[in-house]
Amino acid sequence: MAFDYDLFVIGGGSGGVRAARVAAETGARVGLAEEYRMGGTCVIRGCVPKKLMVFASGFSHAFEDARGFGWDVAEAAFDWPAFRAKKDAEIARLEGIYRANLDRAGVEAFDARATLAGPHEVTLSTGQSFRARHVLIATGGAPFMPDLPGIEHAISSNDIFDMEVLPGRALVVGGGFIACEFACILNGMGVAVTQLYRGEQILRGFDGEMRGHLAEAMCERGVDLHVGTDVERIDKADGALRVTRNDGHLHEVDLVLYATGRRPSTAGLGLEEAGVDLARGGAVKVDEWSQSSVPSIYAVGDVTDRVNLTPVAIREGAAFVETVFKANPVAVDHSVVASAVFTQPEFGTVGMTEEAARDAGPIEIYSAAFRPMQNILAGSEERVLMKLVVCAETRRVLGVHIIGPGAGEMIQLAGVAVTMGATKEDFDRTVAVHPTMAEELVTMKTPTRTA
The missing domain is CATH 3.30.390.30 (FAD/NAD-linked reductase, C-terminal dimerisation domain)
Structure with missing residues (x-):
């Protein structure tokens, strides 16, 4: 059976790019398709731009501290458009590096959506079709937005990086690390922030004592945190957004950010039609070698919903290449991850x-x-x-x-x-x-x- 590629990777994020590049360096024929931008969630709409926003938002507190050390600091003001322009330029630079690294390794990259037409068949939105000995699914995840009245007025954690203006008042919905991080970021940039979480305490799954300590610290810094409550509906009113809680309380804000978790991006990829077993929620079920129920199809990163962190996806991508292309079976240990x-x-x-x-x-x-x-x-x-x-x-x-x-x-x-x-x-x-x-x-x- 003739194959066009030894490996075809669907998804140009951290895990997929690492696997493609390292596999190509072994001499394998490798193709990769990415429908949006190279770099995936981490580089384009996640870790990197978020950390730049963390840095930017931290200066407001630093200016306050400086006065205690004798500095005469003038009144500071944050310029969101200026920051956004520099942030966008940095993301574009990093995407260019990802593309250059793939090209240097000999990976053939396609700016297109890829779907499966069988265990070895990949079809692109351009109309091209290829046969691959192995297929690696590395499509990551996407924000979950609940079905409630007025949800179209809210933005997701993907959208916040591209805000045209910085809001004066914001409501952040969620209690996970993404919600907590953006509540602090917006607060540090001078936005009046309210955070709602339906659970009893933020950061479910983390150490209980630390969760309580952090919640108190966030409140002391100015985040108006409310737990045990959720949004019932969102309405537009007089140029603002009126948020009604399930306890009847109202919040009037300029922006509503939903950060209530992410889901694996597997819809419409043809995985189930190809025989790949999916878990509840859409994650690709894989074994310790990242192999799916179909022997020729593997998956790494957030699409498997194991440990959804960029360094883990990179480690999984490298382990996949060791196992499949270097005859050196490597299983990633997910038990201790900082x-x-x-x-x-x-x-x-x-x-x-x-x-x-x-x-x-x-x-x-x-x-x-x-x-x-x-x-x-x-x-x-x-x-x-x-x-x-x-x-x-x-x-x-x-x-x-x-x-x-x-x-x-x-x-x-x-x-x-x-x-x-x-x-x-x-x-x-x-x-x-x-x-x-x-x-x-x-x-x-x-x-x-x-x-």
Whole structure:
């Protein structure tokens, strides 16, 4: 059976591009189709532009802190159009790098939508059809928008990057990390922000103590957070948006942002027709080698709904190539993955929550809450919270959780220790770097509680 390609990748995000490029470097004939822009969610409408917005929004707090250190700071104003232009230019630059890397590796890229016509057949929206020995699905995910009256007046987390003007008042719906991050971003840019979440506390699935601490910190910074409530309808009224909650309360705002989760982008790809099993919600069911129920079809990244993070998708794409093209079977370990929530303050986490660890066996909890040195002169009452979850029997550090400035940077190195299986005594014999916030991670000697 003749094939046009050894591998055809559907989706030009981080996972798909990594797999295509590395496979091509082995000498394989590789094609890739992307219907929107190269770089996927992370580069175009996710991690990268979001982090640029995080940086921009953080300056308002920095200006306030500077006065406490003797700086005479003039009244500052944020220019959204100027920032947006620079942000767009940076995204275009990065997309160009993605395209250049694919071209340099010898990947044939198509700016078109691709669908499956069978286990080995790919059809493009241009009318072209190809046969591929292997097909990799890397189409990522898309924002979920609920069906309620007036939802057409709201925007999604994809749309927020392209706002024409910065709203004066915004309502953010959702309690996951995307909703919390954008609530903080808009708040830092000077927008009056209200956040609604139907659950009892934001960031479901994260450590309970840290969730409560972060919610308080966000409120202290100006986010008007309401939990246990949801939107019933959205109406246009006198040039504004009137949001009615399910408890009858009304909010009048200029923008409604829905960040209530994302769903795998599998609709209309022809997966089920080709025999691929999908999970509830549309995710591609895969085994530890990222292989679907059809032997020739694989999937990586958010479309599999395993651990929906860019570095995980990249790792899965590389492991796929090792397994299929280098005869070196590699399964990605999803059990210990460090992550950061870029709220203000930041939240970094790796390993088990206190709740999950408690269910697994006896544990010790070490924690420290304190005002960092920088906040004292700045006049801020905001407190850092650091927490270690330790197995009482093996002494292994099962989880590290940090809320405070630079938490995302700190958790990366903590992730190395947790992945290696470091014990509490390994942390204890590590000499502290003083004066830093991070030294608290190695100076907590007495457990605050056991369970």
